[in-house]
Amino acid sequence: MNIKTDEYQIASLSGDEQTVSAIKAAEAAIADLTGKEVTLIAYEKTTMQEQ
Numbered sequence: 001m002n003i004k005t006d007e008y009q010i011a012s013l014s015g016d017e018q019t020v021s022a023i024k025a026a027e028a029a030i031a032d033l034t035g036k037e038v039t040l041i042a043y044e045k046t047t048m049q050e051q
Contacts, residue, residue: 011043
């Protein structure tokens with residue numbers, strides 16, 4: 001799968017342990033529901049200056 005967009009970029013979450021923990025909890029909950037391991041990727045909307 002190739003996802004390409006200029007409107008979003010991968011969010012930098014280094015140092016944001018609370019957010020990373022929430023994402024990990026969501027991954028675990030989805031895995032429990034589906035029986036499949038998943039990875040969630042955080043994107044943030046880019047501003048016009050970054051494009």
